[in-house]
Amino acid sequence: MRALGAHNELHSEHGARRDEHPGRSRNPVVKVRDLAWLEFEKSDLVRTEAFARAFGLQVTLRTPEELHLRGTDSTTPCVLVRRGGGSRFAGVAFAAADEIDVLRLADVTGAPTRPLPEAIGGLSVDLVDPSGLPVRVVAGTHELATLPAQQPLTVNAGHDTRRVNATQRPLRVPARVQRLGHVVLQSTKYLQSLNWYLDNLGMIVSDFLYFPGQRDRGPTMSFVRCDRGTTPADHHTLAMALGPANRYVHSAYQVSDLDALAAGGEYLAARGYFRSWGIGRHIQGSQIFDYWRDPDGFMVEHFTDGDMFDDTLEPGWAPFTATGLAQWGPPATKDFLGTSPRSARHEALSMISALRDDNEFDVHRLVGLLKVAVS
Template sequence: MEGAHVGLHSERGPLRGEHPGRSRDPVIKVRDLAWLEFEKTNLLRAETFARDFGFGVVVRARDALYLRGTLPGPPCVVVRRGPRSRFAGLAFQAAAAEDLTRLARATGAEVRELDDLGGGQVVDLRDPSGFPVRVVHGVAELPALPEQPVLAMNVGLHRGRINATQRPAPEPARVQRLGHVVVETRWFERALGWYLDTLGMIVSDFLFLDDQRHRGPTMAFIRCDRGGEPADHHTLAMHLGPGVGYVHSAYQVADMDAVAAGGEYLAGRGYRRVWGIGRHIQGSQIFDYWRDPDHLMVEHFADGDLFDCTVEPGWAPMSATGLGPVSEVDQVGGSLPR
């Protein structure tokens, strides 16, 4: 158990008797995040920021905005008109239609047809923190869009660019896909258990307060269990805190040049950078954080870790350097504190 993490992504592996980071018999195993849902008071303003951040717009209706990345798949963000701007829930992709039936039977929910997003079926749940959680299957995939060019790099003695210059285009970073969402919860242990037992997710890394490891973890980075197929280091992260709400969501772009040039474009449009450019410890992503006009935090990232199911949880003390801005949350049922 501990050997899988020596020199990999944690200073120390688990101690005897600590949380195993996975369920022995989960109800199902989700494959990935499908999309996030938000409510915003001003959809025109939301669309302007979305385009500047690098999303493609699928549909702009009177009361809804559907956003996508360049990779094939369903829309990765759904924004509906609401009385206040807030995070409204998350949706996961089931591996098979039969998983929805199994999930509905285990939770007392029902499988129903989706009334938008190109069809498919959905089971609607709530996690122990109160977040709406949808599990979907059969949603129509959008075709791929053109990707942002990845620039050839001269690295040490590997010189792939001769007699040519580098000129990243002054344009938004092109979002490729939704990567992860981070939330704060008062009910950390219950919520963690629910995602492991109900959706079959597994922990990549636990964090604990300095000198208080014996009290258990206070943050978990959780990935989807795809067996031998690698998955993002974390699809969902949650930390214990006094509030319950959204912290940030992260969207993959092509490379570090896309992160940097996309950030320059956003700054030139008057948006506020929160943190970055930098590289995370847990997950290793190159990152850049921004706030949208509704004060919700979003992240561009590139070059994240990928783990298959054989990697056991790492354990490390919390540090501000590794985590960044995690103190402000969009309260469930309320708006982000100003």
């Protein structure tokens, strides 16, 4: 099938230059189909559940030690939370096409397989990416029944009149999350980690970003999708960025439309939850976004109307700038960019520590990162 260039105005003004990263592996071990779930440890499961319900997730399992959360789509739970002494991101799971792929990954990597708990079912191979993040690849899991979904409103768009003798009155209720869409991670070993996901999980890059003035040094962020062949996949299921620490940045959950997102945001705000940034529309991925902080400080996103690409589209290339993060909406906040006063000391310590270690985050990359927030 003919590859579509990124320079053809589909999603980026620029394509790759000669000898730049191709954005995919020639011979990946397997090709994962989607995100399965994210794993967290948190000290207060009651507080976690209260926010999850306000955010629009549903509970499938609740014990004194564990909480499973889901959207309305027919999938596995999309967030697994275990009780812990503190709060931390504990790993990510991807869904393989079948258990043969799980066994193939185990054979190639030498990693162990294990049956998953009965509440989830299926088989898992437990890996660790170059950043040290636990990564599971799973198959054969139980499929949850579809729940009633929040229906998009019937919209009169321009002269296309579809609603007559009827009004719009969206309720200020939690936006019903449909599914987990993507996770964003930061890594001090960005390129090594990116190649690991491409080579082992068969993912492909939709867009590369590079620090201002540093394109010749290679990309520093990538939006990575699953390779489903001719079946379209989310513009990114995983996004990775070079930075001074190995950490979770945010995760994103699809809702039905803009009204669900906006009214759901009003519901969260009325209950005192903190909006990090929004509402706006991104450039890479095109989705309408609204970012929130949960009570433990983890960033989560409601999104709708995201791009879907098949396997023919080649990566786009663009500078990594604060103003380049959205087509419209308020400017990116200091909280979203990690430059707020409350995070400044932690960020400074992370930068000092990263510069002392053997990784991809050197002084030149530090200078480039500092330019992002003011570009």
